[in-house]
Amino acid sequence: MSDEVILLAHGSGGKLSHDLVERLFLRHFDNPTLLQLDDAAVLPMPGMSGPAHQPPRAGQPANPRLAFTTDSYVVSPLFFPGGDIGKLAVCGTVNDLSMSGARPLWLSAGFIIEEGLPLADLERIVASMASTAEEAGVQIVAGDTKVVDRGSADRLFINTAGVGVVAPDVEMSGDRGRAGDVVLISGTIGDHGMTIMTQREGLQFDSPLVSDCAALNGMVARLLAAVPAGSIHCLRDPTRGGLATTLNELAARSGVGIEVEEMAVPVRDAVRGSCELLGLDPFYVANEGKLVALVAPQAASAALTALRAHPLGGEANVIGQVTADHPGRVVLRTALGARRVLDMLVGEQLPRIC
Amino acid sequence: MSDEVILLAHGSGGKLSHDLVERLFLRHFDNPTLLQLDDAAVLPMPGMSGPAHQPPRAGQPANPRLAFTTDSYVVSPLFFPGGDIGKLAVCGTVNDLSMSGARPLWLSAGFIIEEGLPLADLERIVASMASTAEEAGVQIVAGDTKVVDRGSADRLFINTAGVGVVAPDVEMSGDRGRAGDVVLISGTIGDHGMTIMTQREGLQFDSPLVSDCAALNGMVARLLAAVPAGSIHCLRDPTRGGLATTLNELAARSGVGIEVEEMAVPVRDAVRGSCELLGLDPFYVANEGKLVALVAPQAASAALTALRAHPLGGEANVIGQVTADHPGRVVLRTALGARRVLDMLVGEQLPRIC
Secondary structure: OOOOEOOHHHHOOOHHHHHHHHHHHHHHOOOHHHHOOOOOEEEEOOOOOOOOOOOOOOOOOOOOEEEEEEEEEOOOOOEEOOEEHHHHHHHHHHHHHHHOOEEEEEEEEEEEEEOOOEHHHHHHHHHHHHHHHHHHOOEEEEEEEEEEOOOOEOOEEEEEEEEEEEOOOOOOOOOOOOOOOEEEEOOOOOHHHHHHHHHHHOOOOOOOOOOOOOOOHHHHHHHHHHOOOOOEEEEEOOOOOHHHHHHHHHHHHHOOEEEEEHHHOOOOHHHHHHHHHHOOOHHHOOOOOOOEEEEOHHHHHHHHHHHHHOOOOOOOEEEEEEEOOOOOOEEEEOOOOOEEEOOOOOOOOOOOOO | OOOOEOOHHHHOOOHHHHHHHHHHHHHHOOOHHHHOOOOOEEEEOOOOOOOOOOOOOOOOOOOOEEEEEEEEEOOOOOEEOOEEHHHHHHHHHHHHHHHOOEEEEEEEEEEEEEOOOEHHHHHHHHHHHHHHHHHHOOEEEEEEEEEEOOOOEOOEEEEEEEEEEEOOOOOOOOOOOOOOOEEEEOOOOOHHHHHHHHHHHOOOOOOOOOOOOOOOHHHHHHHHHHOOOOOEEEEEOOOOOHHHHHHHHHHHHHOOEEEEEHHHOOOOHHHHHHHHHHOOOHHHOOOOOOOEEEEOHHHHHHHHHHHHHOOOOOOOEEEEEEEOOOOOOEEEEOOOOOEEEOOOOOOOOOOOOO
């Protein structure tokens, strides 16, 4: 890789991102937790069962475990309809913990600020983080601030890391999808990405676009309570790379095929319209308040009911199923009944979306 | 604060940094853990004693607790004698955990990369993080990569967050210093800051400057094992703002005075020389592999012996004592026997030092 340089597409969440993770990070940071490639690392609770790195022995009752995750936020613009970089940074990390089945407890916040940022902007963002954290029931317990000279960063970047607790009977991971599982989505796709995109392009639509940025821990708690333990096999929030990329990750990790009914996937008219205008596909556009679940078939109906009963899940739907056919591949059945492969995002559709 | 903007000095670790933390972050992120203002948040172990936010009741045996911390690294240049941004990012967070008395276990790593960074540079940094983590006995279990367009960041910023476990009998905090305590330092001051500074200025010296960047968890473990439980009252690593700022923080938090013997503080000749050349005071220059301890007087001798027996502590020394006089103030006794107040860093001595 002697002459290679980092491209925007390395941060897309798509194919080049995956290559970078596999070629570089997994090769050097080699440990079983990171290799699991879930949204959060799930770790033994230190001090509960001997050495920290040792899982409980077979036959012993399972202990609660710790979940730990991190994400940096570089979204531009800093403020957008439905949120801002601060709300995004809290929701994103709360959601990554939630997708591992954890109850989020504590967040850290690391600020990298460009010299010259108006203090009033920073205060508005910090206030937004505080109220978002309070609503989600998490505390921001650790922080750090770095300031760099003008031109060395673009206004403000925020990193949040998060710690949560995974109940003993929760066992979810990207590799637990099984043929027969039902694929659920908690609502419309593409809202966050198209909101950012149209803000940046200065486009106006009749029905305004609003980011779906939201903390999903409440919804996940209701979902887990509504179904028998173990019947939610995988949870993911389809952020960078969109629904198509997330489904491809799950298909690859679980070694299964996934079939999706295009007509069953909810898309707002304004999102569809702006996507057509800009030549984008909503299946590849980022979401910041949606989850995808692979659910055991006998629990699917209860799971759907639980999602729809939640304020954030009114448009939840069954969008497909997991198959033993074409492992690792996602196939879309279009409105016209045709079948086409829905690949992972290639290249960079939209930089600095989150 | 309507017209105010962020200045470089807000990131200095000195007075303006403290103002920002108090006026903005503590006001909005209001919780007892953050108010403690230690290098890491110390939290109840979730699932061990009822609700996660509830400390054990009085009279109950203490449980191990969780420590959680974060820091972003924006150092320029990325590579310097004695380390690089990756080594710094691992050591810094390991050290913040160690200063709370925690045994560091797990780190997360969030990368913000400017488009165009040579992949070979990134790989060298990632390899350095991996080997530093391995030496320190911690695992990097979660990660994130964002890429921003050319000009929106300066090559590479890294955030690391860390989780560790605090043993039941360890109780340290910046507010636990007591009159009579002995002040120890684990070695020479100013090495990291002057290394970065002279690299940036292109200065050459006869005896080369090398950053002291190192993980201190091994040294802290030996220190804690060498003295009776509870006799190490405060531990801090004097990073941004240097030894003077750290001592001022401890004096203010504990409501005590601190007296320091200038001649007892070890400073390398090359550091002293380059400081004189550039008009800097080593007491305000950042360290990345040193600790300051406030120790109960009866344990001071054992603590000093333990520090000196460690490979990183050969030049450890007693540098002063905690007094009931002049609470909140640090007083330096100079080589000539004069006494002067050693204030917190004001303004920005050296941006992007870590």
